[in-house]
Amino acid sequence: MSVTITFEGAIAIITLAPEGGRHDRASIEALGDAAVYAGGHIDGPEAVRAILVTGDFGSGWTDEALGDVDGLPGVEPLGAGVHALAEAPQPVVAAIRGACHGPGLEIALACDIRLVAADATFAAPETAAGMLPRAGGSQRLARAVGRAQALRLLLTGDVVDAVEARRIGLVSAVHPALEVDGAARALAGRIAERGPIATRMGKEAVHRGAEMTLEQALRYETDLTILLQSTADRAEGVRAFASKRPPRFTGR
Amino acid sequence: MVWLTLDRPERLNAVSLEMRDDLWGALTLLRDDPTVRCAVIHGAGDRAFSAGADITEFGTAPTILDAREARRARDLWGVMSTLMVPLVAAVHGFAYGAGLEMSLYCDIRIAAQDARFALPEVTLGYIPSAGGTQTAPRHLQRSDALRLVTSGDSLTAAEAFEAGLVHAVVPSAALLDTARAWAERIASRPQAATRAAKRAVIEGIDLPLTEGLALERRLATALRPAS
The missing domain is CATH 3.90.226.10 (2-enoyl-CoA Hydratase; Chain A, domain 1)
Incomplete structure (x- = not known):
């Protein structure tokens, strides 16, 4: 093989x-x-x-x-x-x-x-x-x-x-x-171990954003950021940080 | 020359909503003041340039659409990314998250030996949102930028120098004097020329080459001494 x-x-x-x-x-x-x-x-x-x-x-x-x-x-x-x-x-x-x-x-x-x-x-x-x-x-x-x-x-x-x-x-x-x-x-x-949606979007933001002007790329990053704010993982990450425990990400 | 001090040392100079407002005010002043020749940004206290966004304030916008509107209405990082005043970052201690991202809008980065750089957002389930996913790959090679963005791993000052993230690494005691010397060198040059050079590079790199060359020609023509 x-x-x-x-x-x-x-x-x-x-x-x-x-x-x-x-x-x-x-x-x-x-x-x-x-x-x-x-x-x-x-x-x-x-x-x-x-x-x-x-x-x-x-x-x-x-x-x-x-x-x-x-x-x-x-x-x-x-x-x-x-x-x-x-x-x-x-x-x-x-x-x-x-x-x-x-x-x-x-x-x-x-x-x-x-x-x-x-x-x-x-x-x-x-x-x-x-x-x-x-x-x-x-x-x-x-x-x-x-x-x-x-x-x-x-x-x-x-x-x-x-x-x-x-x-x-x-x-x-x-x-x-x-x-x-x-x-x-x-x-x-x-x-x-990181937030799985975040690592995927981070990868996407780097590769796709590099093909745009900086101005467009910054707007794109902002929109991905806002999209992430709708996820359970982001809420969990912030909660875990506040209570000083490791986060439990579910990919949702 | 202007010194901008991130001044919340008790919170490692974390970027709070209040600091965002203050920064917005300071950067728009810089933008509109024709006498400024160079600015240095540094963090107060011994421990950090800035440890990033103030996470205790997360989730304070009523809805995510309000959060999007607020970012668009007061586009702090948009102002910083288009500022034509040359900027020098003097970085010591933590430059994490928004702290690192702020330094990436600067033209020169000087690091103290104790400086540490990271984009730790993915460890909390989100991504850099002060431009880091876009500015990091514009300053670093792709593999290094993706390592920062997707793993949250940190870089020491020496590693940051090797990766091309910072222009110089100096002993902590020499940081501000070194940054001052760089800024004075820039400030001693004709202001219109340094601003035009910054604009030519930053705007030109995102244009097709023929348009970038046309931009350079326009800027150079405007600088030519009247005969």
């Missing part, structure tokens, strides 16, 4: 294991299926409040996938599963070890928060093969690290190590290889 999904409490853990570190149409479709499944469980006793993506992000595409033609009628784009991950409503934490190149980098960019092992490396090698990223890499990379570093990575194919990835803001923290899964699991755990 190139993708497995397991559940620990309110965390869905998606583990990537592309054969030989190479992604193909099937492995990306499996990722998309897992993301849609986890993303769909926002309510009820099995609600998913945070998603953790771990395992082998991969070093490239298979030769067959590279030759695959996108844009045929009735055929999903090759990157559709990566876009499905980016559309998951819950916050998505990535725990990245080893090579995270090409489609691996694109999967990482579809996650919200990236924590990495000291041995992780990042690259967008597509242009060397006369190609472009096919799963949103040219768009999400610039939004993640800004224009200067996105163009450097896309035009040169430079392989950057974990420390450099932290310096340019591609990732949020570097951990020893044996500790990165634990750190990402703990971060996902903290997110899962």
Whole structure:
């Protein structure tokens, strides 16, 4: 199986294991299926409040996938599963070890928060093969690290190590290889303890608001804030704070 | 130069309704006073720049629609986000929630070594509402901004510097002098030029590049010495 999904409490853990570190149409479709499944469980006793993506992000595409033609009628784009991950409503934490190149980098960019092992490396090698990223890499990379570093990575194919990835803001923290899964699991755990509607709306506000003018984005944040004031969770959060006890969020 | 002091040290300078009104008054004065060249914002007391919104006042609006109307009618953060006076934040202790968000409307952020930054709203079931979900990703890289917004995790001063959130970290005893030096450097420059530069960056970054370049051209033309 190139993708497995397991559940620990309110965390869905998606583990990537592309054969030989190479992604193909099937492995990306499996990722998309897992993301849609986890993303769909926002309510009820099995609600998913945070998603953790771990395992082998991969070093490239298979030769067959590279030759695959996108844009045929009735055929999903090759990157559709990566876009499905980016559309998951819950916050998505990535725990990245080893090579995270090409489609691996694109999967990482579809996650919200990236924590990495000291041995992780990042690259967008597509242009060397006369190609472009096919799963949103040219768009999400610039939004993640800004224009200067996105163009450097896309035009040169430079392989950057974990420390450099932290310096340019591609990732949020570097951990020893044996500790990165634990750190990402703990971060996902903290997110899962927060108000679940709030974490989903916070994610939405950041990604959607970044595409607006600041003036429109501030109005949008205000409207989401007002919407949250109608929730039981927000009332519970304020009550719990006043009585100095941990809140019990229900997702309502 | 103007100093704005958040002055409720007994409540960690939490932003109460009264402080919102005072801030509104102070910021509209700054906006309308052509002699102001730079302002520094800091928190009174030893422990905080500002620990955020005063939660004891939550839920005092009759309905949520009234709350929405009140925010629209007196749009404090809208005034701060469009203020053309250069602003320097001198941050010590807690800069949480609305405290951090206030500093994100400033152009320069100087942190004392004891400064701590967080957007803890999600821990109480809501989201930042003084612009933080929008200003944080405009100052930080996306992964760092999402970590602040969705986890409520805090950053130390050193971590904030590494993430690019603050321009400098200094010993606590040197905070106000350092902020003063930055503000004096800005205030010593021609006022019309610093205001135009701030406007060009803040308004221009949200425009398509061709419109941003046109804005820069208009602002630069207005500044050209009369021949």
